[in-house]
Amino acid sequence: MTSRLPEAPADGPTADLLRARRQGVLTTLDRLLLHSPPVAEGWNALLGALRRGTTLPGDLRELVVLRVAALAGAAFAWAAHEPIARDAGLTDQHLAALRAADAGADDGWTPVQAAVLAFTDASARAVTVPDDVFDAVRAHLDDRQVVELAVLVGGYGMVTRFLVALQVPPPGGAVPG
Template sequence: MSGPRVPEAAEEGPTAELLRVRRGGQLSALDRLLLHSPPVAEGWNALLGALRGATTLSADLRELVVLRVAVLNDADFEWVSHEPIARRAGLAESQLEVLRRPGAAAEPVWTPVQAAVLAFTDASTRDVAVPDGVFAGVRAHLDDRQVVELAVLVGGYAMVSRFLVALQVPPPSGEVPG
């Protein structure tokens, strides 16, 4: 794969500056594609900024979701960008390996809340509908706000992966900042 299906947009203007602020001064290839539509880029920036930095979900749960969605949707960009973040959030090498397998939630490497969140992520990503038993597993560990944040996190990163895969955005050389 040489490059994305759409050329990157110019990096100037107020929307580019908004994205730079969230990213710590640098734009990713994903950002430069989004800049073709400033209103979409601004909405994306606000949503993903909230998902990455303003939820009450723990960092390990957030990164479990992001990486599992990346696996399920074949989004290499997403995996490469978030694997270092997941490691800093406390995920072990053995857990990262298990995330790439079918039925990852059933493996014995997870805490009960991690297993419940993975089962929710799998159901929501694969089938959209989340069975009552899977939802009950999440409810046993998360409060109302966290359940809402989890559902939006899964959907938000499904959106990210679908965008990246559809436009064939190649993986970066490493982590993409915030």
């Protein structure tokens, strides 16, 4: 399976910026973004900040990324982030729950993970986050982290929509199980 668009050339200053964030490697996603250097540069800055500039713990960050990927059916994002999520402490049970249609609080989540998962589901599915869901997150996260959480859900919503619309296959073309 190949993407709906051909990959752009991997040269120039924008490609160098993307390479720097990815430790020298460009992904198919990057090569597609390079069709629009200004968009690729903005994307690179935003996603770099979301991945390395927030105060959210890694398990919460990757829980959000994988849940949004699962809800959108974005195999590329899942394949890219599953190893990161495992390194951040998410277990096979967590990963299975994130893939489930209804990843509930009885799936081995800590209270903060359950609250973040409920927030992610509400925001990604309906956009509106009910007061009780917001209050549950607020009981665990400070102001900065609430902002980072909301932008993380929206940012990876953007990522997954791009990946799905352009039918970007996961590395190696295999859809993870």
